[in-house]
Amino acid sequence: MVVGGAVFDQGRLLAARRSAPPELAGRWELPGGKAEPGETPQQTLVRELREELGVEVRPLERLPGEWTLKPGYVLQVWTAELCSGEPRPLEDHDELRWLPPDRVDEVDWLDEDRPAVAEAVRRLLSA
Template sequence: MTGVIQVVGGAVVDRLADPTALLVARRSAPEHLAGLWEFPGGKVEAGEAPETALVRELAEELGIAVRLGAELPAETPDGWPLNGRASMRVWFAEVSSGEPTPLEDHDELRWVQLQDKEEVLGLPWIPADYPIVHALLDSVAALVPKSPARD
């Protein structure tokens, strides 16, 4: 895709090894997105690697340093389509230092339990993020052992 704006998002979880909670961010701007939830992140700058952009964006928006995990497989090699001009790639991330705080573009952060699909899907997400949320929940569910001995 030529001319597509590359956006990166962080699926910030409580721990990469066995995630149980996801940090979500509520937009405060622009007006048409205010009040909707999203994966924190932002645009990749010219010449910047997507992973570097995500680390930078999470520091700027939330005041945290992160350790990146696996990329959430997307529908296309360019990532998840957001609109006709932009696509987003999403990585799992774990806070390595700092306390998440809404510094830019958000007015609230919330940890949601990944096992409670109704809680996660019940949030008013930015519409383009819904397919990503579903894929993330499926990905995390696939990590859970099917053994009845697990509590």
């Protein structure tokens, strides 16, 4: 399983541009990563965002749906609140952007992330 984070802060959504692997480089995603054996999705999200972005987050709720990334890998997305730290691209990304709801379409999201991004924006707008 892969867990992605729809990280919210000040009414904005965090987007991360992939730097690897080559077939994904330059496209944008909700940051996160693969679960390790025995981890819950929430634990995976906290660990991955600490490793990839140097931040602490609090997982809030799982967005509906799952998306197949490749055989054996299914993406779940959780909303998360930024608790501490300023996100910076430490691993697998070369740029980060905080996007207000009316600007999320300005980046080229990975296809698998688009439904979760749309749902995350709906939640941001209704908050």
